[in-house]
Amino acid sequence: MHRKDSYALAVVIGRFSPFHNGHLALVRHALALADQVLIVLGSAAQPRTVKNPFLAAEREQMIRACLPDAAARLHFAALPDNLYSDQAWVTGVQRAVDASGAPATRVCLVGYEKDESSYYLKMFPQWRLEPFALTQGQVSATQVRDILFADLLETADGKTPATEDFATQPLALKKPDAGRDMLLASWLPAAVLDFIRAFRRTDAFEQLVREHTFLQTYRSQFVGLKYPPIFVTVDAVVVQSGHVLLVQRGAEPGKGLWALPGGFLDANERIADAVIRELVEETRIKVPAKVLRGSIKASQVFDHPGRSQRGRTITHAHLIVLEDSPAGLPEIKGGSDARRARWVPLAVARNMSESFFEDHGSILEHFVANL
Template sequence: MNRYDLAVYIGRFQPFHDGHLACVRQALDLAANLVVLVGSINRPRNIRDPFGYAERREMIESALPADLRDRVVITGVADRLYNLSSWVAGVQGAVDGIVAAVAGGEASITLVGHRKDHSSSYLDLFPQWDFSPVEPVSMLSATEIRDVLLGEGASSLDETLAAQPLPDGVKSYLRDWIGAEPDAWESLRQEWAFVRRYRSQFAALPYPPIFQTVDAVVLQAGHILMVERGAQPGRGLLALPGGFLDVEETIEDAVIRELREETGIKVPEPVLRGSIRARARYDDPQRSLRGRTITDAFLFELRPGPLPRVKGGSDARKAQWISLAEFQSLEARIYEDHYHIVQDLLGRA
């Protein structure tokens, strides 16, 4: 007899491994049905999030034993890095919708998970549900699996996959996916190699470095100024104009310099400085693949009129004005947390 009508299991599943499958089995020992809530569904493809929502959904489906599939509902929720309440509301809304469909609006619910470190703090955000800890079969790490696949998987893919703690269905799915998406896989491998080389520069330091960057959110007449990245990491993604702070400059000087270097914007510097409407610091520990990076973002609001001419420069392949309406649909093409920075700064303004 199941103690609950519904269990909820939240994760990124990049990729779905044997430990995840063990948690699914334990959750279904507790509840009649299970919601697997896939997180980070609108992230651009990168070495931390190499697989989109649809791909992870197919992985999970391929891993589920036939006798359990009818008891599992898979859905997703988008990140909201600087608006935790919005993310919580998204999770609640997804679960409420499934409760209405599966249990007619009333259900006993338990949240399942394993408290492994600070990344598990989300388990305390849903006091309306019981919490049921699950026992990890072993301390499996999706990060370690990704590192092995991206670092070794090109020369001996079949052997590498065979050695990983992945359900057989996931191994087959990954083998087929890599064969069908060779360009995407090679791009991920190049990004992985770049990040490893980048981090190796600091390997001899007694402690990990902390980097300071700046980003410019420039608005005019319902448009936002974006650049296309020409270098790794994130080559080809849309990003805010910005870069690293120089040793002998203020943070405001740095954002003006980077804005002008990357976009060539035809606006005098005094006008840019006078157009700053807001400023905020963004420090999510996982916001950058290169390492611990804190950024100060500035909101520039230019007076209505013709959009100034822009042209990509420095490490920006090109610069362009994008309507705010179009910007809202581009989350999966925007570098790092820049989409979330814009949302937060617009809310502050």
């Protein structure tokens, strides 16, 4: 039975990656306002990255461990990102709230405006916004991740790796020092700190340290520039006989993840030429370049500012539809920086969101949804 002065449901939206003391205060505030609390976990159904190192189920585990007395009042919905459709994302949140059965007039949204990423708080006018004031000096999840992954990789002679070292020599993982643990202990609830300590012993943690070090080293090349570079890349969505051509990345960032064949535009190259060049380099596809070019059916620019952790990267993706052949799918072989190439049934590829690099799943869906 609800209290007369409370909401039926408080909605809290975030990535909580990881769940820190500020998040804990936020959820406790929501519990004080409403009978039930729905926590919408963003960035679900995607691979581990430095920005999103923990799976949705792991983040739910952290939160529940921090609030055992409120277990019956906490509910969770894992929601994937949708970089190119705010309305699709908003609809996902609305569906999660509708499923709770709470009357719309007794639903509130609880949150705080930390930066430009908080614009989503204004996208639900049907619910009253209950703002939450952060404590001065409150830590951010970005700071926690930096402390968690930074300065833990070294070369055999004890130096910080350069970008080229990732491909040319073995790199060793250093043991975190006591000072780092003390800082994390001041920022994180005890249950989350326990989770982090166990996570450090996994292969996933080691790979994230490698990726964090690579990205920091890569981005350091551009520190101090008046105008940070904007990178231009190309990607090829090659389809034939109900299959799409994918490559597995062989290097950081995203080592081991599946991607569309593609890469950076050369300085003196036209975009269509770059698409064919990268496609051939990465897949060794046994189709003449003239046929590949003539099979381009559509193109689209994908330019979300957050689509790549390497920096501002705008890609020009091209749909290449090859005619069905009695000989079957063209022969392919991973080349360049691709570990391997593979023809994947479209029905399988469209459900590989947890294995795709950056926004390549969204790019694929854009082109093949209506094929």
